[in-house]
Amino acid sequence: MRTSILLPLIKVTVLEDRALVERSGTVTLPPGPCRLVVDGLPAVAVDRSLQAKLTGGMVTQASLRRSMRAVLPEALREHQSELARRAFEREQVLARAQAEVRRLEAKHGLLETARRDILRAISERTGAGEADPAKWKEQLATVRQEQTAADDQLRHARRELGRLERQHIQESRDVLSRTEVPEPKLDVRAELDVSHAAGGEATLTLSYLVPCAAWRPAYRAVLGLAEAASSVKLECEAVVWQNTGEPWKDVTLAFSTARPTLGATPPRLTEDWLSLREKTSREKQVVDVSMREESLQETGEAGTTKAADALPGMDDGGEAVTLSAPHKATVPSDGEAHRVALFAFTSPATSELVACPEQSPLVHRVAKFDNTGPAVLLAGPVDLVRSNGYVGRAQLKFAGRGERVKLGFGSEDSLRVSRQVDVGEEVARITGRRTRTQKVKLFVSNMGAKPAALAVEERMPVSEVEAVEVALLKDATKPAPTKVSDEGIVRFELSVPPRSRQTVAFGFTVASAAKVAGI
Template identity: 25%
Template sequence: MNPIETRIESVTVYTDRALITRRGEAQLSTGASEVLLAGLPANLDTDSLRASGRGEVGVRIIGVEARLLPLTEASNESAREVEREFNAARDAGSALDSESTSLENRSQTLQKLSSDAARWFAESLSKGESSLDNVTALLDYVSNQTRQLDADKTSLEAKKRDNAALQNALSERLAQFQYGRRPQQRGVAVLVEANGEGKWELELEYVVSNASWTPLYDARVSTNAEKERFELGLNALVTQASGEDWKDVALTLSTARPGLGTLPPKLDPAWIDVPRPVYASAPPAMAMPSPPMPMASRAKRSSSDEAVAFGGAYAAPQSAPEPIEAVQVEASVESDGSTVEFALPHRLGVPSDGQTHRVAIATREFPTKFDYFAVPKRVEVAYLRTTATNTSGLSLLQGNVSIFRDGVFVGKANLKNTAPNAEFTLFLGPDEQVRAKREMTLRETDKNLLGSQKRVHFAYSIELQNLKARSVKVVVQDQIPVSRSENIKVKLRGSNPEATTGELGLLNWEQVLAPNEKRIIRFDFGVETPRETTIVGLTD
């Protein structure tokens, strides 16, 4: 029987693999028969195969088995197409190498021209054959050409990186076809028994490796006094090199981790012993090969057959006089408490190229509290901080966060795993309008020469300043030294206002500053040591 034509209908991507659902139509006759599928990826997990179906006739599925099928002409043509793409990418890489050589020659020419300019100018000036304007024009030309050359080199390096990534992806796909040219390919046979003749739609599920997704967040913060807001947008970076392109599929992203298996890890004995002499050993015996590892268990399938989106879709372009704001795509969310699945509301494609492809999942606004955090021992400006509550009802996964404050990109941070209704904190960058300046006001050594101990007294002041037109809360952190020797004693002598002490000598103050208010924090401490002791690490 010839293989039936199938298409990938949906994909569920996990953190280290993907569950593929293929569908195809078969014409069945009464009795037992086989339905063949060909051209499947070589790295599919054969233990994960599962078949189901529906159609015009009643069908009993007897079994599902992976096979090596004769290579079809269509597969040969696919291999030739990948080979043509690979050769084209390799030729493009050679052209880029030639361009790189040309740029290097230009660079050497400009360097020689620049070094010869001064000598040429001196000789020409002594002969009265040149002027300062001529030399200035030459130097300007060299400078402009150098800037253009640097820009061309930067652009070329980006093209070479993209070309190398494309060649690697095509090389992997071509290597998968090499096995097929023997002449066999990966296929699956579904053994069925039908009670009549008619059309039957087969659905086959299997798990492939070389596929993953990671979360990426966009934090958008408005610090407007009238409407402070904190929005967190969740995106996904999807990567796959499974050997088959996902074209126009229903994509679901899952936080489940089927790769961990069903059994908890086992602890081996933690042996301790006394040192034993080491003797020269005889040559090691030939090691027996390790037994093959068992195949990973089949990935859990989503309990929902259809993904229902909530939220909006992209606004359709209209020829209206007023511009229409774009609406963010929202994925539908399903959670069973331990795992979360995001079903994207639109079909999309992810090629098997090993590169990351970004897709939007959802955007949520969280209740938040803003304050400022200052470490004046290190820097004089305070850092804006937000403490938000995860009211989404879902766990937020650990991931990188791109932070936009009042529409301006200010940097990146990292979000830790956050349970529902738990708080999480993000720093949003420095704010020049909230300042904290630290100054040493006293360093005095005890003048008493009769005792065996030496005492040094340190005092500091911290000037806080709020240049904003509204009140702000500032958390100030400083420290006193921490002794590692029993001969060195450190004692906080005073603090105004009183500080909250933490571990390892940390001091914290919480202050609320009115608009344009200045406030002074003072603290002092003493260090006591034997008189002849040298202290290491005591700095301002």
């Protein structure tokens, strides 16, 4: 026995570059084995990913079958909508208008040929001495009258044809392309061999993978400033694209960072040989060092830097994360971006004005808050909003639950920091010890009418070898820094009165022995 059914789509789990679709419904089965055919599957369904489950029974075989559907033009015309029928009638009117234009153009060509024949006859008869001016005048007047009438008719016909093309036909085609999906030519169905001992009603669940679907996280952060306490409201959304051929209407959506194909091919193992050798004479006498930029390899507030050979995709901290939408959603199969709300939370925040003059003369409003949401924060773009509206877009790094998050909410136009650098170097004549001195002057300006509390951050090198010493010049540093971190970040906390200017001096030395090379 063979039964054809339709299973409604109930859940979709969107992965990074594909989606897992789940259909489920109640079917009535006879006792014993039978064959079920599930129609209405998308053409891009992956055959080997098909899985079927039957409550109270067993599925012995499941496969996908594809077949081309032969649809006759008469059948299509019979089931056309009212809009399609009106468009067909307008197509007929357009065809008649085009035929009329062609007829008038042919008539115009015949009249032009007749006029040329008359003129040729006049020249030939005049040369032969058989002139008949009255007859020729009548013939030319008749042809000219017919040409004038034909030209007027042709001009009106062309104007009418242009009006039909602009107002009627093009409009109907645009409306049809946006409102009516063309008839599919490929039928995809799942054929299942099932067995149920008692028969009756049972729940059939069908799942399969489809390509042409993807998602990425997106955020919206709203900073609320208050004298007592500030807060940040963070809204997380999933931006979904899908063009699988089947609309996801009122389904439960889940979003996962899992990569089913990751690790499918084992890595190639190569031999790694270690050997010992004596140092060369130059290596015994010279210490090679170099200056390098290094990012802090932490999550949350400090941010992360992805390795150059890392796989493209979402940053989930190395562990697969699944986020579920709280409400059912609809995502049409149009390839456009659609936003689905995931969660939102409000967290107490600390807000301050921070300037990094080495990077930019602007002063930025920076807020720090804890991730008190129900899930981790994946890396993604975040729209920044303050009380005066949208201020820009930034990149949110991966942050775990309870971890500190740092976001910048635009610049303060009334504050500026200008930077000057003076570098000098001395070499001791006897020992050859080199001392490189760098002095920085920062000019902080407040052009506003309100006082501001400003934090200025500069940096100095950090030595990893004993042959190189880095020291802060306390006498040349005014005012005294509030904090100097182990990573070499020097922080000054200033109070800037309205319409004022301050100067911050900062300096350090890098001393290296004579045997040090590279700096």
